[in-house]
Amino acid sequence: MVLSALPNEVAWPIEGKLLEAGLNVISNASPERMNPRIPLINPEVNWEHLGILREVKGNWIVKNPNCTAAIISMPLKPIQDLIETLHIVTLQSVSGAGYLGLSYLAIDGNVIPFIKGEEEKIDAELNKMLGRQYPDKFEPWGKSIYVTTTRVPVKYGHMAVIHAILNKDVDVNYVINRLRSFKSLPQERELPTAPREPIKVINRVDAPQPARDLDPMAVSVGRVAIRDRVLRLVALGDNLVRGAAGITILTVETMKVLNIL
Numbered sequence: 001m002v003l004s005a006l007p008n009e010v011a012w013p014i015e016g017k018l019l020e021a022g023l024n025v026i027s028n029a030s031p032e033r034m035n036p037r038i039p040l041i042n043p044e045v046n047w048e049h050l051g052i053l054r055e056v057k058g059n060w061i062v063k064n065p066n067c068t069a070a071i072i073s074m075p076l077k078p079i080q081d082l083i084e085t086l087h088i089v090t091l092q093s094v095s096g097a098g099y100l101g102l103s104y105l106a107i108d109g110n111v112i113p114f115i116k117g118e119e120e121k122i123d124a125e126l127n128k129m130l131g132r133q134y135p136d137k138f139e140p141w142g143k144s145i146y147v148t149t150t151r152v153p154v155k156y157g158h159m160a161v162i163h164a165i166l167n168k169d170v171d172v173n174y175v176i177n178r179l180r181s182f183k184s185l186p187q188e189r190e191l192p193t194a195p196r197e198p199i200k201v202i203n204r205v206d207a208p209q210p211a212r213d214l215d216p217m218a219v220s221v222g223r224v225a226i227r228d229r230v231l232r233l234v235a236l237g238d239n240l241v242r243g244a245a246g247i248t249i250l251t252v253e254t255m256k257v258l259n260i261l
């Protein structure tokens with residue numbers, strides 16, 4: 001198996017050749033993430049989607065989600081049945097653009113309220129990961145997700161301010177309990193890379209902060225509040241580990257316990 005972290009522009013032709021050469025691929029790059037025959041996997045969120053690989057004859061490719069979609073999908077998963085519509089504003093670190101992605105002069109002491117292609121990816125990928133995979137068809141989640149992405153002068157860690165319009169009245173403690181108690185297959189099977197607590201709800205009033213609360217694989221959540229059926233929460237995750245390298249390893253571990261490898 002090949003774990004690919006190639007740049008988006010060159011990834012697909014090379015990954016296609018690897019498949020032709022008889023190898024299986026898990027890829028961080030964005031091309032073909034929305035292909036309904038290719039699973040897009042964040043293990044805690046949608047490990048069940050890996051099931052379609054059992055039907056694949058020959059080699060397969062699995063895609064990792066966009067780093068921000070990987071982080072945001074985690075706190076949405078345990079409350080997705082309560083959500084009608086989502087409004088998201090991200091604050092994304094410079095490392096998310098890659099080593100040569102952004103010049104120091106462009107970002108030092110600055111905020112850039114645009115990341116090419118990112119808003120469309122987050123909307124589409126959240127709808128794919130939170131959707132349902134059947135043996136013969138795929139059903140996206142089907143929610144309207146309004147996203148504004150910004151690049152901020154922080155080295156590591158992507159943050160998102162999420163406002164969810166809820167479909168019924170619920171108490172904020174009910175939501176917090178669901179987030180805190182969320183566990184999925186990687187936790188149940190105690191996979192080596194799985195965080196024991198995938199969603200860390202932090203009580204401190206000024207949490208989460210990249211400098212204080214960044215966890216490699218868990219998503220830190222703070223500022224949870226509900227008013228007028230609008231839930232607000234702030235999520236923070238490690239774009240390089242949960243959003244890229246770590247999620248790849250956890251996907252391999254998940255496939256191993258599912259006997260797909």
Ligand SMILES: NC(=O)c1ccc[n+]([C@@H]2O[C@H](COP(=O)([O-])OP(=O)(O)OC[C@H]3O[C@@H](n4cnc5c(N)ncnc54)[C@H](OP(=O)(O)O)[C@@H]3O)[C@@H](O)[C@H]2O)c1
Pocket residue numbers: 005006007008010011028029030065066067095096097098099100239240243244
């Ligand atoms: N950064 C993140 O937060 C993040 C999160 C999730 C997903 N991703 C995705 O992960 C991938 C890599 O991102 P990155 O941030 O690590 O980018 P990066 O810092 O620009 O690194 C890209 C790497 O790919 C190598 N490379 C470039 N062209 C190649 C080729 N033709 N054959 C073999 N190797 C080649 C480069 O090698 P040289 O240095 O020798 O040129 C470099 O090591 C991208 O698809 C990106 O979208 C990134």
